[in-house]
Amino acid sequence: MRKIILYIIFLFCCSAVSAQTVFIADSGEVTFYSYALLEDIKATSKSVNSILNTLNNEIAFMIPMRSFQFAKALMQEHFNEKYMESDKYPQALYKGTINEKLDYSKPGTYTVTTKGQFTIHGVAKEINEKGELKIDNGSIILNTEFFVALQDYNITKPSLVFNNIADTIQVKLKAFYIPFKKK
Amino acid sequence: MIKRILPASLLLFVLFVNNSRCFAQDDLLKTLQSMVIDHRENIIATFKGDKIINIQTNETVRKNNLDFRIGHLFGNIGKESGGGIHNFYGFDQSADIRIAFHYGITDKLMVGISRAKRNENFEGLVKYRVFEQTTDNHFPFALTLFGNSTYSIKDNSIFRKDIYRITYCAQLILARKFSKNFSLVLTSGLIHRNFVNADDENNTYNLSGGFRYKFTRSASFIADYSHTFGREFLSLPHYDALGLGFEVETGGHVFSLMFSNASGMLENDYLVNTVDSWGKGGIKLSFIISRMFPFGKENTKSVKKSE
Numbered sequence: 001m002r003k004i005i006l007y008i009i010f011l012f013c014c015s016a017v018s019a020q021t022v023f024i025a026d027s028g029e030v031t032f033y034s035y036a037l038l039e040d041i042k043a044t045s046k047s048v049n050s051i052l053n054t055l056n057n058e059i060a061f062m063i064p065m066r067s068f069q070f071a072k073a074l075m076q077e078h079f080n081e082k083y084m085e086s087d088k089y090p091q092a093l094y095k096g097t098i099n100e101k102l103d104y105s106k107p108g109t110y111t112v113t114t115k116g117q118f119t120i121h122g123v124a125k126e127i128n129e130k131g132e133l134k135i136d137n138g139s140i141i142l143n144t145e146f147f148v149a150l151q152d153y154n155i156t157k158p159s160l161v162f163n164n165i166a167d168t169i170q171v172k173l174k175a176f177y178i179p180f181k182k183k
Numbered sequence: 184m185i186k187r188i189l190p191a192s193l194l195l196f197v198l199f200v201n202n203s204r205c206f207a208q209d210d211l212l213k214t215l216q217s218m219v220i221d222h223r224e225n226i227i228a229t230f231k232g233d234k235i236i237n238i239q240t241n242e243t244v245r246k247n248n249l250d251f252r253i254g255h256l257f258g259n260i261g262k263e264s265g266g267g268i269h270n271f272y273g274f275d276q277s278a279d280i281r282i283a284f285h286y287g288i289t290d291k292l293m294v295g296i297s298r299a300k301r302n303e304n305f306e307g308l309v310k311y312r313v314f315e316q317t318t319d320n321h322f323p324f325a326l327t328l329f330g331n332s333t334y335s336i337k338d339n340s341i342f343r344k345d346i347y348r349i350t351y352c353a354q355l356i357l358a359r360k361f362s363k364n365f366s367l368v369l370t371s372g373l374i375h376r377n378f379v380n381a382d383d384e385n386n387t388y389n390l391s392g393g394f395r396y397k398f399t400r401s402a403s404f405i406a407d408y409s410h411t412f413g414r415e416f417l418s419l420p421h422y423d424a425l426g427l428g429f430e431v432e433t434g435g436h437v438f439s440l441m442f443s444n445a446s447g448m449l450e451n452d453y454l455v456n457t458v459d460s461w462g463k464g465g466i467k468l469s470f471i472i473s474r475m476f477p478f479g480k481e482n483t484k485s486v487k488k489s490e
Binding site for chain 1: 210211212214215216218219222224226227228245246248287290318363400401432475477
């Protein structure tokens with residue numbers, strides 16, 4: 001009986017330890033920029049949902065398309081209705097791994113590379129990107145910047161406004177991670 | 184025996200509990216999606232403007248945006264109703280011209296002022312979205328209220344008192360976007376005119392319906408129909424207003440080609456005063472030019488290129 005109790009305690013300890021290795025984004029911000037001939041457009045979302053598993057270096061993101069805020073309400077409507085079709089494809093998704101072996105217990109700033117699958121507008125693509133991880137005591141800050149080519153994801157722009165929207169969109173993302181605690 | 188089963192089942196139980204507590208390591212994305220509470224979104228772009236052709240939709244101008252609208256209703260096309268070749272099928276005339284400013288105080292509340300050529304009316308209007316249709320069908324339709332008041336400055340001896348120049352309109356608007364391509368609206372309301380002819384009534388009730396059907400990515404067919412009750416006993420003939428048209432979106436602008444027998448553009452006018460009929464060639468071409476001006480701090484902030 002004592003053995004079993006010990007085993008139970010051991011198992012609970014295990015789960016406690018494994019929880020410490022998982023981080024979730026407490027807050028974050030993602031902004032994209034379109035630099036075109038006639039107009040510069042930018043939109044920001046503060047709904048950055050992300051998990052980082054430091055045990056196996058896996059990382060995932062989920063951002064609702066409707067959370068992007070534009071300066072112009074009409075532009076936001078067009079973004080959701082015509083270009084991203086947010087009703088049909090409500091989220092931007094990413095799942096990948098960090099290639100480098102990192103010691104997450106050591107504070108510092110690390111440049112990392114990632115390999116994973118990025119999905120927007122219902123189209124999934126393998127992407128390899130660079131980022132920066134800032135590990136602090138008990139928290140992690142991720143910074144990354146990458147480019148998205150509209151045609152890679154079957155996002156078509158009407159020929160009449162081709163001068164207003166860039167072919168390649170710049171994306172900047174920042175996420176603050178804290179250890180995950182299940183309620 | 185029990186002594187043996189108990190520890191084993193306890194172990195299994197703990198393992199099971201433990202497993203569910205642990206992360207599903209194989210799919211981080213699924214874990215993420217299950218963690219995030221599915222928050223409800225409002226349905227957008229049910230219609231492309233505050234009106235389909237004649238009737239109100241659920242749409243309002245969003246916060247801090249000013250919509251400058253010029254609506255033009257040409258003359259009757261058919262010869263029988265005063266059109267024909269000599270005024271180039273109505274193009275030489277303008278049955279009504281409405282110049283309006285609509286401003287979004289919040290994302291739900293819109294106010295506006297306008298001036299219409301017909302009856303020299305000045306209009307003040309309020310439109311409020313009570314409920315918006317949501318993606319999860321928590322509200323399966325949108326409910327919007329519309330109210331306005333008009334004041335005519337027309338030089339007319341029937342206006343013996345200034346108060347006679349005022350009319351009011353209140354409407355309840357129900358709209359639903361059934362799919363990406365099909366939206367329907369029903370409106371019902373009351374018009375009160377302070378002064379009417381002897382055979383007419385001060386309060387009239389109306390019921391209207393309209394839809395938008397998108398048949399390509401940017402082109403739609405639009406139609407609406409309005410009925411006002413108790414108009415068949417008037418000495419002057421009254422007709423229900425029927426509007427038919429096409430709507431083409433070109434980037435930021437919506438271009439509409441609309442035909443209607445409505446005699447004016449204001450609710451307070453066409454719902455009670457439409458004397459032209461489709462059957463007698465009383466059809467008019469109409470168009471609207473709209474320009475949206477965003478205001479407010481976040482709207483005017485420019486994008487820094489060096490960022």
